[in-house]
Amino acid sequence: MPNLRCLAIDDEQHALDILIDYTAKIPSLELIAATTNAIEAFQLIQKSKIDLIFLDIHMPELTGIQFLKLLGSQTKVILCTAYPQYALEGYELDIVDYLLKPFRFDRFLKAVQKAQTLIEAEHNDPKPDTTPDTTALLDDYIFVKTETKGKLLKVNLGAIRYIEGLGNYVSIFTDDKRIVTLLTIKELEERLPKPYFLRVHKSYIVATAKIQGIDGNQILVSEGHIPLGDTYRELFFATLQEKIVSSKK
CATH class of the missing domain: 2.40.50.1020 (LytTr DNA-binding domain)
Structure with missing residues (x-):
């Protein structure tokens, strides 16, 4: 299976730097972009194939929850946030995992492995495309x-x-x-x-x-x-x- 194309979105640069560092340590991940701008990220998703998104919740232009609702189920998402109260809503929107900041690399790796398992299962047993044309x-x-x-x-x-x-x-x-x-x-x-x-x-x-x-x-x-x-x-x-x-x- 090819490397997973990833996107990191967080309005704080130091949080992005951690995600950049962590993804670089996992050979099966290819970080396509890391941005503090949620609108810019949404535009990128419209143009490029993204397999996995690392997404913050509290962002100024568009919250992570709003982003999830607009995204639908086309891409797997791991929420990375300092706010535990959004976990239930996140799982209701079919996220892969919920990482509470500050999280260690081993916890990040576990979430990535979970996403890889889900994506590989869908790749081997693809579901009919339900996206409306x-x-x-x-x-x-x-x-x-x-x-x-x-x-x-x-x-x-x-x-x-x-x-x-x-x-x-x-x-x-x-x-x-x-x-x-x-x-x-x-x-x-x-x-x-x-x-x-x-x-x-x-x-x-x-x-x-x-x-x-x-x-x-x-x-x-x-x-x-x-x-x-x-x-x-x-x-x-x-x-x-x-x-x-x-x-x-």
């Missing part, structure tokens, strides 16, 4: 509650244009109708596949395929425009980077 998205759907007790309404994901949060309710705007359901925008965000649906504002999620243009801090859709919040701006453009054509001059 644009064709599969047209056939995927969810059911949401309506105002009528006990009644559920089917919503085809391929028909969703954008979603607006209204407190404990959301409005789902599809190609032919508006659906209001008792659900928070965060709950719906966690159910929708990325990068086909992106949170772009505290009150909005947009279907990336339905975007007609971008004008400053406004995202153009068929009904008009929706705001692009400063908190979501960097990640939004990082996700769409490969679709943006510009001069190299």
